[in-house]
Amino acid sequence: MQLVFAKRLNWVRKPGRFLSLIVLVLLFLWSYAAPAADEVRHTLSYPASRQQLIQVRSEFPVSSPVTELIMPNWTPGSYLIRDFAANVDRISAVSEDGKVLRVQKISKDRWQVDTSQPGRLVVNYEVFTPNLSVSSSWISGAFSLINGASVFLYTEQSRNLPQLLEVVSDTDRGEVFTAMPLAGQDGVYQASDYDELVDNPVAVAKAPSYRFIYENQEYVLLNVGENESWDGQKAARDVEKIVAETQSFWRTNPLKRPYWFLNFAVEAKGGLEHDHSTVIMTGRRQMRDRDDYIKWLGIVAHEFFHVWNVRNMRPAELSPYDYQHEQYTSQLWLAEGLTSYYDNLLMSRAGLIKPEEYMELLAADIHRLETTPGRLLRPVTEASIDTWIRHYQPNSNSVNSTISYYTKGAVIGFVLDAYLRKESNGRHDLDEVMRRMYSLYSGKPYTSDAFEQLVIDLGGPEAGEFLQSLLTTTSELDVDAALDWFGLKLERGPVAVGDKDEEKTGEVPLTSGFGVIWDEGEPGLVIKAVLAGSSGSDAGLMPGDEILAIGEERLKADNLESLMSSFHPGEETTLLISRRDRISSLDIKLDTAIPDRFDIVLQSDFGKRHIKRLQSLLGQNLRARP
Ligand SMILES: [Zn+2]
Numbered sequence: 001m002q003l004v005f006a007k008r009l010n011w012v013r014k015p016g017r018f019l020s021l022i023v024l025v026l027l028f029l030w031s032y033a034a035p036a037a038d039e040v041r042h043t044l045s046y047p048a049s050r051q052q053l054i055q056v057r058s059e060f061p062v063s064s065p066v067t068e069l070i071m072p073n074w075t076p077g078s079y080l081i082r083d084f085a086a087n088v089d090r091i092s093a094v095s096e097d098g099k100v101l102r103v104q105k106i107s108k109d110r111w112q113v114d115t116s117q118p119g120r121l122v123v124n125y126e127v128f129t130p131n132l133s134v135s136s137s138w139i140s141g142a143f144s145l146i147n148g149a150s151v152f153l154y155t156e157q158s159r160n161l162p163q164l165l166e167v168v169s170d171t172d173r174g175e176v177f178t179a180m181p182l183a184g185q186d187g188v189y190q191a192s193d194y195d196e197l198v199d200n201p202v203a204v205a206k207a208p209s210y211r212f213i214y215e216n217q218e219y220v221l222l223n224v225g226e227n228e229s230w231d232g233q234k235a236a237r238d239v240e241k242i243v244a245e246t247q248s249f250w251r252t253n254p255l256k257r258p259y260w261f262l263n264f265a266v267e268a269k270g271g272l273e274h275d276h277s278t279v280i281m282t283g284r285r286q287m288r289d290r291d292d293y294i295k296w297l298g299i300v301a302h303e304f305f306h307v308w309n310v311r312n313m314r315p316a317e318l319s320p321y322d323y324q325h326e327q328y329t330s331q332l333w334l335a336e337g338l339t340s341y342y343d344n345l346l347m348s349r350a351g352l353i354k355p356e357e358y359m360e361l362l363a364a365d366i367h368r369l370e371t372t373p374g375r376l377l378r379p380v381t382e383a384s385i386d387t388w389i390r391h392y393q394p395n396s397n398s399v400n401s402t403i404s405y406y407t408k409g410a411v412i413g414f415v416l417d418a419y420l421r422k423e424s425n426g427r428h429d430l431d432e433v434m435r436r437m438y439s440l441y442s443g444k445p446y447t448s449d450a451f452e453q454l455v456i457d458l459g460g461p462e463a464g465e466f467l468q469s470l471l472t473t474t475s476e477l478d479v480d481a482a483l484d485w486f487g488l489k490l491e492r493g494p495v496a497v498g499d500k501d502e503e504k505t506g507e508v509p510l511t512s513g514f515g516v517i518w519d520e521g522e523p524g525l526v527i528k529a530v531l532a533g534s535s536g537s538d539a540g541l542m543p544g545d546e547i548l549a550i551g552e553e554r555l556k557a558d559n560l561e562s563l564m565s566s567f568h569p570g571e572e573t574t575l576l577i578s579r580r581d582r583i584s585s586l587d588i589k590l591d592t593a594i595p596d597r598f599d600i601v602l603q604s605d606f607g608k609r610h611i612k613r614l615q616s617l618l619g620q621n622l623r624a625r626p
Contacts, residue, residue, distance in 0.1 A: 037061045037120075040158045042197075044146065045168040046139070047126065054139050056151060058123045060158050062115040067155055069103075069111040069123060072323030075149035075198065077272045077310070078135035080392035081326065084127075084150040085109045091125035109324060111153075127151050134272040134279045143205035143224050144173065145264065145279065147272075148198030149323060163197040165189045167204060174206035177222050179260040179276035195321060199274045203262050210236035214243050218258040225265035229285040235263075235296075238352055242301045245350035245619075246308075249342075249431065250438060254312045261300060271299040273306035297352055298361075302343035309342075310335040313438050316445035330448050332384035333471060337409010338434070340365075341417075344410075349619030358618060359488070359600040362414060366479050366490060367598040368407045373532040375403040379472050380412065396543035399517065400532040411477055412470045417617070418482035419466055420459055426613065428458050486617065487603050487610025493595025512567045513593035514575075516541060524548075525555055531594070539588040542579065549576040564593065 043057040060067070071085035085108055093101040096119035103123075104112045115121055127150070132138040137150045146167070166188045167176045176187070180200035183190035191197035207224040210232055221236045239261055247253055260277035268281035280299050286292045310318075317329035329335075348358040369375055383390065383405045390402050417430035433454050441450060456464035469475055483489055515534020519526040525547045530536045547555050551573045553563055567573065569592040574585045603610075611622050 039162040041164040043166045060121045062121045065116040067115040069153045072149040079387040087128040096120040134270040146202040154194045159194045163191045178202040221261045241350040271303040278303035312442045319445035326388045330381035332405045333380045333409035338413045340406045340410035341413025363598040363600045378402045380408045396529045415482045418485045422485045487606040491599045511565045511593040512569045512590040535591040546578040
C-alpha cells in the first residue's frame, strides 16, 4: 500500500515560456484545422456578464438532410425526468462554411436543423444552471460542476462517435478537473462516445487535490471548498482505506485510469456514481462531528462500491441508456439497496468505524424501515420501478405509500446475509453471491432473475423462496432472526421516562405521541406527514396543520418532549390547531410514541460462537466485554 500526497497537484504540467509559445501556436493552428469527420467537438466557455450560465459550442459531423439535436431528460444514477432542455437558450447553428441554418424546436427535448449540405454542423447555445446538486450542473464564480447530460446536445448519428471537450477557464475560476483522459492536445479531453462524455463530470475550481496509489491504481480526492474544518490529508487517508477494502472485496479491479473523488464541501448533500469518478456533496463543517464524518465516509464507500455494482454490473433495463425516457427496473434494491448494506459494512471492515458504530447504523436503517408504514403497502421491487414518480419526488403521503429501496434494500442485505450464513453454518455468505454475480455479469447486463438464481445455486430452492418473499411481498423482514445468528437483539423501545429501575417494572407511563412527522423547515410545530393508522390520523390531523396546544398547555418545540411525556398513551385530550390560518380544536386519543431510535444489544447468552460470526461479518477482532 503506497501513499503519496500531492497537495495542489497540477495534472497539466506547466510548460516553460518558450514551450508555451509553441503550444499556443500549435493550439491556434489546430483549432483552425478541420476536425476529423468522425468526431464531435464541444467547447465550454463562461459568458462575461452573467452568472450561472455556460456557453456551449458543439461541432457535429452531419450526413442527412435533416439533423435532430437532442438534450437528455435525465442523467444515469438519478432516476428522475429533469427536462434539462428547459435550461437551454439562444440556440443557433451554422454550416461548415458559415451559412446560418434554421433551427426549429420540434419537441420539449429536440431541435431540427436543415443540414442538406453535408459536412460539419456548428451549434452554439447557452445553458442556465438553476440548481446545485450532484445530478445537474452549477456554474458560479467560486466553482463550477459540469454534469454532461445537463449540458451537451447529441445527435443519433454522432452518439457513438468520439467526443472532444475543451473547457476555456482562466486563473480566476481555477483549474479543470475530470477523470476524462486528455486527448493529447493540452487541455482537450477525449471520450470514446457520448455515454463516456456524460459519465465524466468536470469540476472547475481552485481546490487542493490529494493523490494516492493503491496496488498500482491511481486515485485522487479533490476537495472543492476545503476550509479549516476539512482535514484533506486525513480524509484522503480514510478514503484510501475504503478503496483498499472495496478492491479486496471484489478481488478484481475494473478501473482503466485514475479514479477521482470529486468532493464538494458546499453545504449540499448527496453522491452520484460514474465509471471513473464520483461527485459527492457535503457540508463545510461535516468533518468536525464524528457522526457527520461517518456519514461522509459512508457516501464515499457507497459511491465507490457502485463502480462494480451498477456501473460495470447493471440491470438489463438500464442498458444501454435511453436519455430521453424512463427506464424501469425492479432491481434498484440490488443496485442501490445492497450498495447501502455494504457501504456501512466496508467502513467497519476497513476499521473506520467501531463495531458499536456499525450496529448503530444498522439499527438506524431498521428503525427507518419499521417506522415507515409504506413498507406494508409496496414491495421493494415495485418501489424500484416507481422511483421515477416517487423516490425523487416525495410528498406528505410518501411515508404511508412507499418504502425507500435504499433502506429496505440495505436491511434485506443484512437479513439475506444472515440467512445464507446460518443455513450453511457459516460456509456461505452474501459476499460470495455478489462476487459470483460480478464474475458473470460485469459488462453483460443482468435480468431480474439472475441474482435469485445465484442465491438458489448457493442456498437451494428454499433460499430462492426466502429471497422472493423479501423482494415481492410486504411481509415484515425478520431482522430479529438475523440478529439472533450473531447473538444480538434489537431493543425497540418505546421510550420510557423516569429512572432505570422504574423502567424495568414498567410502572412509569411511556412517552405518548400522535404519529406525526414534524416539518423541520417551519418555525412552529407544523406537521409534515401523518402516519397511516396513527391516532393523529384517526383524529383528522393533516400535513400543514400547526399544533398550537395540547390540552390546556401551549405546545412548543422546546417543551414538546416533556409535555408529551406527561400524558399517558391511551389518554384522551384535545389539540388546538391552525389549519390554513383558521384555529380549531380536535379530540385525540394519544398513542404510544414512535420510538425515536432502536438499539442493538448483546443477547444474554452471547458467547464465543457469536464472536466468531460477528468477526466474519464486521472484519474486526472483537473481545467480549465482562
Ligand atoms: Zn447509490
